[in-house]
Amino acid sequence: xxxxxxxxxxxxxxxxxxxxxxxxxxxxxxxxxxxxxxxxxxxxxxxxxxxxxxxxxxxxxxxxxxxxxxxxxxxxxxxxxxxxxxxxxxxxxxxxxxxxxxxxxxxxxxxxxxxxxxxxxxxxxxxxxxxxxxxxxxxxxxxxxxxxxxxxxxxxxxxxxxxxxxxxxxxxxxxxx
Numbered sequence: 001x002x003x004x005x006x007x008x009x010x011x012x013x014x015x016x017x018x019x020x021x022x023x024x025x026x027x028x029x030x031x032x033x034x035x036x037x038x039x040x041x042x043x044x045x046x047x048x049x050x051x052x053x054x055x056x057x058x059x060x061x062x063x064x065x066x067x068x069x070x071x072x073x074x075x076x077x078x079x080x081x082x083x084x085x086x087x088x089x090x091x092x093x094x095x096x097x098x099x100x101x102x103x104x105x106x107x108x109x110x111x112x113x114x115x116x117x118x119x120x121x122x123x124x125x126x127x128x129x130x131x132x133x134x135x136x137x138x139x140x141x142x143x144x145x146x147x148x149x150x151x152x153x154x155x156x157x158x159x160x161x162x163x164x165x166x167x168x169x170x171x172x173x174x175x176x177x
Contacts (some may be wrong), residue, residue: 141165
């Protein structure tokens with residue numbers, strides 16, 4: 001397996017991987033149209049078209065020529081200061097729990113740190129994301145867009161983190177879901 005930046009020819013495969021990864025899950029976003037793909041697949045398309053898109057932080061996992069996973073982080077803000085929002089993270093169902101997601105997250109965090117980003121935030125399972133150093137955001141003084149998210153809203157501080165706190169805001173496409 002190799003992890004690399006997304007290329008234009010990967011767009012359809014990323015959509016298919018994201019749709020397959022979230023199809024039928026109780027926490028997936030509703031389809032944009034009845035019977036359509038889960039909302040996460042549309043979210044990636046919206047993010048790609050948004051000014052908050054950071055090409056260096058849209059990564060695919062490949063086995064041979066097949067895209068088996070994708071992760072993206074886009075521009076977000078913490079009290080008006082630039083930070084990152086991670087998501088969605090998608091892995092083909094048949095490749096889940098085999099290290100693909102871990103490789104994608106580790107690579108993304110390394111790339112974000114190398115780009116000088118201060119922190120990455122996400123909404124997800126603390127039992128999964130804790131292994132990457134994510135911690136609940138609230139004890140750091142970082143407020144989730146929705147307080148009901150509780151400890152599922154997490155942050156991973158990076159080398160340039162300076163203790164900034166306040167209300168977190170994802171890029172605009174997240175407001176459509």
